Amino acid sequence: MSKKSVRHEKILAALDRNPALRVNELSDEFGVSSETIRRDLAVLDEAGKISRTYGGAVRNVVFEPGLAERLKLQVRERWEIAEAALSLLDGVDTLFIGGGSTVLHFARALRRLSRPLYVLTPSFSVAMELSSNPRMRIMSLPGLFDGSEGLVHGPDTLAAIGKYSAPVAVLGVSGIDERGASGSFIAGAQVYSAMVEQSRRSLILADALKFDKRALVDIATWTPNIHLVTDSHPGRALSEAIKAGNAQITVASESK
Incomplete structure (x- = not known):
């Protein structure tokens, strides 16, 4: 050493x-x-x-060991995705932010903002990451805490989300396929789906390793309010499905 x-x-x-x-x-x-x-x-x-x-x-305190391990993977690609997502937030003053490794990279990029921002999140790590910026007001959503994913979930979480609306939700997912975005953590996917419902636009942050994979629970289908932010172009079938749903794609390498 x-x-x-x-x-x-x-x-x-x-x-x-x-x-x-x-x-x-x-x-x-x-x-x-x-x-x-x-x-x-x-x-x-x-x-x-x-x-x-x-x-x-x-x-930094990391509550979730699984997330800590995932943070070591695809670091450059996820950081580029985070920066590309940040460039899509001009004028946005309120955000729902989910959890996961790619979204935590996004939170690290987001905390550099010098303007006021209100953030609602079920992720303890995201809340802690953003708390170092005094211009950001963070609402840590209530609910049952899952240590493996570092997220709260359950009826209280869903009820709290239902009381608010935001211009944009920023979410990570486990799989991206022709039907849409999906998650492997059932309770977390329900929280993310609620965020999609309560926001006017949802940024789905996913690297190419998630393409053509389907996880256990649907989070969002391809509709005009869904915007995939990724590190490379999907294959033909997936691209056509996204286009057919009038969803958008931003490829990080092309947004610089």
Whole structure:
């Protein structure tokens, strides 16, 4: 392990012990310059292990081990999808945001916004990610917590969603096929379907590995209010199904 990697691990351990440590304190503790610590924090922030704060950082808490493992996959593709989705939100002031690895990348991109934004989410990780931006007001939806997915669900969650409407919902899914988008977590898929119903437009974030796969529960069919944001063009049959439903597609590499 390199000296830098060792220092990164020690920084994470130090933040576990004391989340209020500042850059100058970390610099003194590890005997390196403040600029070196800032570069270290930038790397750890990009990797999703911390959240930067003014003058320091806080350690990110990951509740769901399955999500933590998925965050290591398709990182470049998912980050490009997140950036492309962010570019579609001009003028939007309220969002439903789901959970999952691609959506958590989106939350990390979203927290850079400098304008006010109201967010409703069933995901603890998304809520924590966005909470570092003081311009964002976060409503963490009520419900039963599922630790494997880091989401709340159940009657209370669905009832809360039904009380609100938003211009846009941003969701991740398990499968994309000719019928639409689907999810493997039954209770989570019900929450996402409710968000689709309560929003005027839904951005479905999915990398190409989800194409031509069908998960257990339908979330959305291809309709004009559905917008797929992905990293590459679907195959002919899937593209034609999306077009037939008057849904939209944004391919990240073409949106730059």
